[in-house]
Amino acid sequence: MTTKDIEKPIPSNHEVESVGVKIEGAKDQVIRERKLSMMSRPNEIKAMIPNFDLSDDELIVLGLEKEDDGWHVPNRQYFPNPISKDSVLINYGRKEDGTIDLGFCSQDEFAKIYAHTDQYKQGKITYINPVEIKKGEIIDATKCATGEFTLMPEGTQIKTNEGDVTVRPGQILIINENKNSVFASDISEMLKRYVADPMNPASKKAFELLRSFEEQKKTAKPEELAELFNKLVSEYNGIERKSKVYKSYFAETDIETLRDDFKHAAEVVKELDREISTRINSMDFGSRVEEARVVLREIIADTKNTPEQENIKISYVLARLLPKTNNHQHLKGSVPMETLLERARIHKFSEEQIAAIKNAYTNGEDGFENLDAFNKAYETIGSAIRTPEDYQAAVKGVIEEATRAGQLTTEIRCSVIGQRDDSGNTLDPHVATENILEAMEKSRADIGEEAPKVGFTFLGYRGRDWKPEEVIEHAKLAVEFAQKYPDKKFSFDIAGPEDTGYNPAHFKEGFDLIKEYNNKIKSGEIKGELIGVTIHAGETPTYNEGKRGNESIEEALEMGANRIGHGVQAVSNLETLDHLKKSGATVEICGVCNISSIPLNTRGMAIHPVQEFINQEIPITICTDNDAICGTNITKEYAQFLLTGHSELMNWNNVKEAAKNGIKSSFISDRDKEQALKVFNERIRIIERLVTEERDNVEIEKIREALKNMKEAA
Numbered sequence: 001m002t003t004k005d006i007e008k009p010i011p012s013n014h015e016v017e018s019v020g021v022k023i024e025g026a027k028d029q030v031i032r033e034r035k036l037s038m039m040s041r042p043n044e045i046k047a048m049i050p051n052f053d054l055s056d057d058e059l060i061v062l063g064l065e066k067e068d069d070g071w072h073v074p075n076r077q078y079f080p081n082p083i084s085k086d087s088v089l090i091n092y093g094r095k096e097d098g099t100i101d102l103g104f105c106s107q108d109e110f111a112k113i114y115a116h117t118d119q120y121k122q123g124k125i126t127y128i129n130p131v132e133i134k135k136g137e138i139i140d141a142t143k144c145a146t147g148e149f150t151l152m153p154e155g156t157q158i159k160t161n162e163g164d165v166t167v168r169p170g171q172i173l174i175i176n177e178n179k180n181s182v183f184a185s186d187i188s189e190m191l192k193r194y195v196a197d198p199m200n201p202a203s204k205k206a207f208e209l210l211r212s213f214e215e216q217k218k219t220a221k222p223e224e225l226a227e228l229f230n231k232l233v234s235e236y237n238g239i240e241r242k243s244k245v246y247k248s249y250f251a252e253t254d255i256e257t258l259r260d261d262f263k264h265a266a267e268v269v270k271e272l273d274r275e276i277s278t279r280i281n282s283m284d285f286g287s288r289v290e291e292a293r294v295v296l297r298e299i300i301a302d303t304k305n306t307p308e309q310e311n312i313k314i315s316y317v318l319a320r321l322l323p324k325t326n327n328h329q330h331l332k333g334s335v336p337m338e339t340l341l342e343r344a345r346i347h348k349f350s351e352e353q354i355a356a357i358k359n360a361y362t363n364g365e366d367g368f369e370n371l372d373a374f375n376k377a378y379e380t381i382g383s384a385i386r387t388p389e390d391y392q393a394a395v396k397g398v399i400e401e402a403t404r405a406g407q408l409t410t411e412i413r414c415s416v417i418g419q420r421d422d423s424g425n426t427l428d429p430h431v432a433t434e435n436i437l438e439a440m441e442k443s444r445a446d447i448g449e450e451a452p453k454v455g456f457t458f459l460g461y462r463g464r465d466w467k468p469e470e471v472i473e474h475a476k477l478a479v480e481f482a483q484k485y486p487d488k489k490f491s492f493d494i495a496g497p498e499d500t501g502y503n504p505a506h507f508k509e510g511f512d513l514i515k516e517y518n519n520k521i522k523s524g525e526i527k528g529e530l531i532g533v534t535i536h537a538g539e540t541p542t543y544n545e546g547k548r549g550n551e552s553i554e555e556a557l558e559m560g561a562n563r564i565g566h567g568v569q570a571v572s573n574l575e576t577l578d579h580l581k582k583s584g585a586t587v588e589i590c591g592v593c594n595i596s597s598i599p600l601n602t603r604g605m606a607i608h609p610v611q612e613f614i615n616q617e618i619p620i621t622i623c624t625d626n627d628a629i630c631g632t633n634i635t636k637e638y639a640q641f642l643l644t645g646h647s648e649l650m651n652w653n654n655v656k657e658a659a660k661n662g663i664k665s666s667f668i669s670d671r672d673k674e675q676a677l678k679v680f681n682e683r684i685r686i687i688e689r690l691v692t693e694e695r696d697n698v699e700i701e702k703i704r705e706a707l708k709n710m711k712e713a714a
């Protein structure tokens with residue numbers, strides 16, 4: 001959205017710094033020195049090249065208004081000039097007051113920013129060439145672009161694409177150096193359409209300043225605005241711009257390259273996992289710390305490492321040691337390969353079937369083409385988990401793996417309806433549940449005090465080939481078991497493809513049962529643990545047969561979700577982000593699954609919106625979804641974000657915060673939670689001491705430096 005200086009400058013009593021020179025365009029030295037990168041939010045619009053041969057009445061129907069100087073869009077504040085013959089008319093959707101939000105831009109500008117929506121949804125960005133648009137034809141386009149911006153002091157004269165502008169308080173310049181174009185926009189408008197460049201800490205810092213300016217502006221008196229703006233400009237100019245992190249990822253480049261970068265990062269993570277995780281793999285924390293110490297010294301002594309490689313490896317060690325949780329992990333999709341192969345052999349699988357299982361594990365690491373391929377792998381891997389013994393072995397495998405990964409809590413989640421016994425008879429779901437609970441207890445007892453705290457989640461599946469009433473049945477079971485075992489924590493989840501017509505509200509009956517039970521606990525009528533509610537929502541761009549994915553999150557919140565599974569579509573809508581924040585719900589982030597395994601889930605953005613959640617201060621918890629099928633594990637999840645330039649996440653304080661949020665939001669009993677948090681704090685102190693207690697060792701200084709860099713990365 002562009003804006004022009006049509007209002008009189010706001011009167012100010014303060015002296016204003018002025019650059020004194022007139023800025024002629026985007027290539028001006030002062031702009032080059034001050035600009036920063038950013039990314040646009042994907043924004044669906046409808047576009048048209050208006051046919052001015054039409055009658056006045058027909059043009060009025062399009063929403064245009066006739067003036068002496070030509071045809072205008074009603075939004076005169078941002079589009080003061082008449083629309084020209086080579087402009088593209090843009091329908092941004094409806095405004096809050098219900099009227100249509102119309103704007104326009106030049107064909108050149110359009111070609112640079114807008115891509116075909118249908119292809120965008122398939123994960124491909126093809127920019128639209130306006131020459132190919134027929135006059136009067138309405139087309140769907142999605143705004144997706146990188147951009148640059150800068151702030152200039154009030155009063156600066158600038159030649160923009162819309163004519164000469166005198167910068168007034170609250171205005172920001174949007175730059176395209178290649179085209180030597182400059183647009184002036186209001187900061188509030190710009191924040192609606194752009195996010196910080198996740199690769200660029202300076203950009204993130206600038207966005208923080210802009211948001212804080214907007215916040216302060218709300219309560220400022222008109223006469224204070226200029227001073228506030230001057231302060232913003234001077235703080236903006238003071239931002240350290242040189243510290244770009246992890247060079248190659250998420251530079252301004254096309255989606256294919258981003259995807260390649262992500263794949264490359266995944267390869268590096270795979271290698272680190274083999275190199276490091278396998279060596280820090282003891283069941284007890286004390287031994288893992290000593291193992292880590294050895295690995296750290298080797299990394300530092302290795303002169304072949306570049307400083308960047310060294311930094312990444314040290315961060316990986318810290319991520320491995322970090323006390324973690326895994327609040328979104330499907331049992332069947334997360335069975336360790338050895339456990340699964342053992343079950344397959346017990347079931348006398350053919351060599352071919354065993355090869356297919358091994359294949360599925362490898363394919364998982366490489367990612368899936370689409371949701372069907374993912375489901376097929378799920379079937380293959382799940383095929384060896386059928387009998388009660390299989391489920392027990394699966395639970396044992398997952399809990400042991402969690403212990404080695406340093407998890408303080410874990411949640412076992414699966415469907416308990418439709419399980420079968422050895423002879424193939426359907427198991428009563430109560431029996432199936434008891435079987436799993438028993439395995440959870442036994443595995444923990446075998447491991448001893450290092451074992452993570454556990455909770456159980458009843459998972460209802462809403463796929464087309466499943467019965468929706470079974471989802472409600474799972475909610476009922478959650479209530480029954482919560483009543484039966486008041487000292488244990490149970491929870492309820494809905495998973496499966498979202499675009500089936502079974503939206504969260506479709507299962508309101510189940511959520512109501514849980515709400516009713518929880519109200520009795522809250523009022524003290526009965527004693528026990530509250531039943532946790534999480535819902536897979538906003539995982540895919542659409543749900544409920546074509547509705548926008550973010551609305552599914554809204555529905556899930558209405559149904560009383562304490563946590564949202566995936567939730568990536570929340571970032572497509574500011575209101576949803578706002579509701580999410582106000583609800584206090586935690587988002588279960590499954591990065592590898594969202595981007596690498598099923599890239600369509602994030603619209604092939606190749607950039608996980610985790611950064612946006614952190615920026616918005618929405619609590620997140622890092623999870624794996626399906627370790628086996630997605631070829632991931634909880635340490636890899638942290639590392640993948642680190643390597644793909646999500647530096648804010650891997651800023652040590654934020655890492656700790658995400659891990660701690662994981663415990664706070666995990667569905668384990670209150671008593672378990674309290675104990676887990678205590679252990680968390682103790683272990684963090686030990687990990688941080690691992691770094692500082694080696695103070696005399698000069699080499700170890702580098703670790704402290706790395707830790708410091710992580711802290712300051714944002």
Ligand SMILES: [Zn+2]
Nearest residue numbers: 495536565625
């Ligand atoms: Zn899931």
